[in-house]
Amino acid sequence: MELSCAGTGGAMTERTRFERLALPHMDAVFNLAFWLLRSRCDAEDAVQDAYLRAYRGFSAFEGEDIRPWLLRIVRNVAFRKLADHKRSSNVISFDAAVSGEPAALQVPADEASAEDMMIGAGERLAVKRALAELAPIYREVVVLREIEAMSYRQIAELAGVPIGTVMSRLARARGELRKALTRMREDERNAM
Amino acid sequence: MQCDRAAELIGAYLDQELDAETRRQVAEHLGGCPGCAAVADEFARLSRELAAIGREPAPEQLASRLPALIGGVVTAAAAPPYVPAVARWHVPAWLRQAGALLLICGATAAVSALWMSRTAGTAVLERDVVAAHVRSLMQDSPIQIASSDTHAVKPWFSGRLDFAPVVKDLASAGFPLAGGRLDYIGDRRVAALVYGRRLHVVNVFLWPSADGTDSAPRELVHKGYNLLTWSKGGITYFAISDLNLGELRELQSKL
Numbered sequence: 080m081e082l083s084c085a086g087t088g089g090a091m092t093e094r095t096r097f098e099r100l101a102l103p104h105m106d107a108v109f110n111l112a113f114w115l116l117r118s119r120c121d122a123e124d125a126v127q128d129a130y131l132r133a134y135r136g137f138s139a140f141e142g143e144d145i146r147p148w149l150l151r152i153v154r155n156v157a158f159r160k161l162a163d164h165k166r167s168s169n170v171i172s173f174d175a176a177v178s179g180e181p182a183a184l185q186v187p188a189d190e191a192s193a194e195d196m197m198i199g200a201g202e203r204l205a206v207k208r209a210l211a212e213l214a215p216i217y218r219e220v221v222v223l224r225e226i227e228a229m230s231y232r233q234i235a236e237l238a239g240v241p242i243g244t245v246m247s248r249l250a251r252a253r254g255e256l257r258k259a260l261t262r263m264r265e266d267e268r269n270a271m
Numbered sequence: 272m273q274c275d276r277a278a279e280l281i282g283a284y285l286d287q288e289l290d291a292e293t294r295r296q297v298a299e300h301l302g303g304c305p306g307c308a309a310v311a312d313e314f315a316r317l318s319r320e321l322a323a324i325g326r327e328p329a330p331e332q333l334a335s336r337l338p339a340l341i342g343g344v345v346t347a348a349a350a351p352p353y354v355p356a357v358a359r360w361h362v363p364a365w366l367r368q369a370g371a372l373l374l375i376c377g378a379t380a381a382v383s384a385l386w387m388s389r390t391a392g393t394a395v396l397e398r399d400v401v402a403a404h405v406r407s408l409m410q411d412s413p414i415q416i417a418s419s420d421t422h423a424v425k426p427w428f429s430g431r432l433d434f435a436p437v438v439k440d441l442a443s444a445g446f447p448l449a450g451g452r453l454d455y456i457g458d459r460r461v462a463a464l465v466y467g468r469r470l471h472v473v474n475v476f477l478w479p480s481a482d483g484t485d486s487a488p489r490e491l492v493h494k495g496y497n498l499l500t501w502s503k504g505g506i507t508y509f510a511i512s513d514l515n516l517g518e519l520r521e522l523q524s525k526l
Contacts, residue, residue, distance in 0.1 A: 225321035
């Protein structure tokens with residue numbers, strides 16, 4: 080009896096420690112998953128998967144800052160999902176090819192939040208749409224840099240690439256975002 | 272510094288990620304080149320706009336679901352702290368060994384019992400369905416006739432099956448039809464319709480019911496896959512996917 084109490088006590092502290100450290104970062108983890116997968120439902124799956132993995136591997140975590148560690152786990156989960164999707168889309172793409180637009184791309188655009196509806200809505204939506212159209216590796220660096228305000232070094236460690244690669248990916252992503260937004264703004268002007 | 276080189280570095284310059292010397296060179300270039308200075312202004316604006324979209328808010332129920340999820344794996348993760356806790360109790364070594372043995376025996380017995388009960392309780396049909404679903408995902412393509420056009424898929428089945436399957440495109444309900452194929456379940460040829468749902472694939476197997484009566488949907492979970500089976504209009508349906516049962520029920524209501 081006493082033995083099992085001691086056991087549960089140890090488990091509780093480990094679990095509480097994990098929850099206290101990891102759960103406050105759920106928003107950041109979900110946000111990265113959402114932008115990589117471009118779907119709230121898939122992001123939710125990925126976050127749950129990532130937290131389970133993180134908890135199982137918690138004993139291996141010995142850094143001070145748990146956020147990059149959690150983000151790395153969720154980005155790996157998300158990229159694996161994207162790869163699975165790519166494999167299965169060899170088939171599904173028949174109709175995508177016909178309609179000319181992959182179904183996944185429409186996701187962020189039709190999920191306008193309450194904030195989007197208010198002032199600056201059009202601009203905000205345009206930025207989201209432009210970001211959603213980037214390739215996953217570019218969405219990743221933009222989200223980590225611009226929304227999570229991480230340094231190039233942190234991003235490099237997280238994505239497992241050299242700092243120079245982070246720099247060039249960000250430069251390319253920004254160039255494409257700028258082009259896409261300029262195009263959208265012109266379209267809007269022409270439409271008026 | 273040339274404009275090409277400066278353009279590569281403007282982002283890193285704004286992010287304050289350049290070393291002092293390169294930073295100075297970029298600043299100097301921007302001072303004398305209106306074109307690059309304009310790009311820098313645009314990049315700065317872009318950064319502000321991206322920061323302004325903020326984080327996509329997480330679903331509210333997720334915050335309460337995660338602790339429950341973590342609680343479910345307590346035994347696996349608690350193993351490392353558990354061992355020292357026992358050691359601290361100064362239990363004689365033989366007792367600890369005996370306890371450990373007993374635990375292992377108990378766990379093995381429980382697992383085998385669970386496994387046997389599951390194997391015995393699992394309908395052959397259900398196993399066939401799961402096997403067919405998994406097999407379809409392992410192949411390059413789960414479909415033989417790729418089309419969302421029901422008028423292309425349905426005739427394809429005629430001559431290949433001894434019944435006419437109901438083929439509906441449910442794109443409007445969020446389940447676009449990807450196509451169909453033949454499969455073999457419960458010792459007979461069946462129609463398999465493949466629907467997409469975000470990144471997920473849903474296989475719907477159908478064949479004529481044995482007794483021809485309608486039956487209400489029944490939910491099954493097998494190897495992590497969710498199954499929903501029902502009969503309607505003399506046809507037995509089996510829908511299987513890694514989607515949650517709620518979404519499968521949504522599909523079922525449309526078929």
